[in-house]
Amino acid sequence: MPIAEGIQNALASASMIRKMFEEGNRLKKQHGADNVFDFSLGNPDVDPPPDFYRILLQFAGENKKGVHGYMSNAGFTDVREAIAKKVSREHQVAADASHIVMSVGAAGGLNTVLKTVCNPGDEVIVSRPYFMEYRYYAANHGAKLVEADSLPGFDLDIGAIEAALSPKTAAVLINSPNNPTGKVYPATTIAALADALRRHGGKTGRPPCLVSDEPYREIAYGIEVPPLLCAYDEAIVVSSYSKSLSLPGERIGYIALSPEISCKDALMDGLIFATRTLGYVNAPALMQRIVAELTEARIDVSVYARRRDAFTAILDEAEIEYAAPEGAFYLFCKIPERKIKNEAESNDLAFVNHLKQHLILGVPGSGFGKPGWLRFAYCVDEKIIRASAAAFSKAMESW
């Protein structure tokens, strides 16, 4: 029984990264987990906040009728109201429950939105580098990802996005704080993007939907992530509690619409239909009720800030250039120029492989549409980060 051709092809092209993960596991078995500096995965290791455990225990002790049963596909109404209040504060709008759909994490929310707004053959614009899963999410619904370059320092290049817009553009998908760069787009950038999209809408009669993937909004270092929904009428935010409450395995997130969005009722009907028929049916019931109680709670961001500082000090010492992260927990680094000449390997993979020989694991930038760079995730224990300094220094000596 053969598997679908689309999946066979995707698996073949993904095998490079999978091989690296397998290699990482092999290295850990061989050298001991503590001696391998695995910065490859974005799996938050910080504990959920104490309030999460308190509410979980409280709800577990109440056997209320029907709380584990079906509700409206959009989620419990009181939960949607609580999320709407949080969204209204963060985005300077007056959203209510009718603008919120609870989702199976941000990944479920993004698939739901793309299914609802994309006709087959439509285009979704992303800024390079971008989270690699977007490619598959768009393909699920017959849409095509169109890549626009970013500016040096990884702010959005509005000119490049404008050049990529076409009558087939259904959505522009942005991610701030950004994975893999840690960039937070300033309010001026968001305003300029909104202007460009409005101009395009005026010309073509099809204003693109601005989809903002924001699971890292609450993980920013001394910088305010500017509001988005107030900046553009046709805007949709997708977020989750995977990072802000460290609950990625529980698959709980939401979709929030700008209260000014056009065709709001049809769009909500579409999002609810897509939530149902894509097989999510609804966001997990218990976690919905828990996050509604925790709209002010979050993990201790200072832990990530300390790790970031420890990691950048090591990179400075090793003379590896990086984009200073303003949020999230990734460092996107430029592959340093090779001083010791070698056969003509692809620069990107050659450096990743070279680091691996020194038991340091990262993800090549080509996985994010940006060869010549690599990503380190610093959601790992600070001790491991500090212990990697010697390995980095040794690796650079022989590069």
Added chain:
Amino acid sequence: MPIAEGIQNALASASMIRKMFEEGNRLKKQHGADNVFDFSLGNPDVDPPPDFYRILLQFAGENKKGVHGYMSNAGFTDVREAIAKKVSREHQVAADASHIVMSVGAAGGLNTVLKTVCNPGDEVIVSRPYFMEYRYYAANHGAKLVEADSLPGFDLDIGAIEAALSPKTAAVLINSPNNPTGKVYPATTIAALADALRRHGGKTGRPPCLVSDEPYREIAYGIEVPPLLCAYDEAIVVSSYSKSLSLPGERIGYIALSPEISCKDALMDGLIFATRTLGYVNAPALMQRIVAELTEARIDVSVYARRRDAFTAILDEAEIEYAAPEGAFYLFCKIPERKIKNEAESNDLAFVNHLKQHLILGVPGSGFGKPGWLRFAYCVDEKIIRASAAAFSKAMESW
């Protein structure tokens, strides 16, 4: 900003059923919820078993590191092992963790399987009547549903399925105990179906995948639901805890492969890739751990058995013909012949509307591909079922 055409069309055709639900809500507001006999929704109202609450409370009190974090997309290995033991018992095979993928309910599992086995343009055969969501699940992945009629009494018509097989058949999708008929397919039927699929595979070189949607396996009345995975090598079971533990809002289920399935490793890679990229990422972490502890627990099925008996007594009295349900919690009824002549309305909808005037709500059979019938769900309080007797009798007087 328009929504996708495919969704617009689906919403337009689904509006009949949605209108009925809205009408039901309006009736409840007008007459009081207790005076409306709402048999339209399959939302289990029986409480989860006491063991569920015990384990939930136990796990809520343990703040173990990482239990709410990401795990392999297929699920926690120890959870998959526990499910494999249950599947091995139920299906008379020797499955292990490598044959199990934890899923976001059965709906998530079915989408994952169909994405993995269907090329765009492929066909998925179903037996009429069938759960209406299958149509959308197949369409999500570019596949087309092909309907085969069932036998009187709603057993599978193997001849009709054989006639529907083609070189484009990727899968045959069955559901036992069945929604909407309550039919449990006997072992002889499963064996005959397996023979037919093997013959077709021998002729075309493409043995279809037999996908068995089994969320009601544990809700059967004095009848054993026969094992499936041992009957056919290319078989996949999809199930959930939505009915057996009354947890439909928590979205927890699994996919189980026949240990004899061909291309097992590629298939598992494909299922894991589809789980990840369809945006489920993984089944909710806490519920995974809970159901692994509850492989022997289930809700009290005798509650449903008593309701079924109460409901069939009312239908007998009203002289409405039905298929005697062997499992699940639905009664599929033949629209009675009209004694009082009326304008030429569609029989199916006319009777549903007539019942509605007597505050009885059901779903027209056309929603399951079977006009001339209607479905009542008896996952509602026995008091409401008993109280509906007078309304049924009055409705029949004026039909």
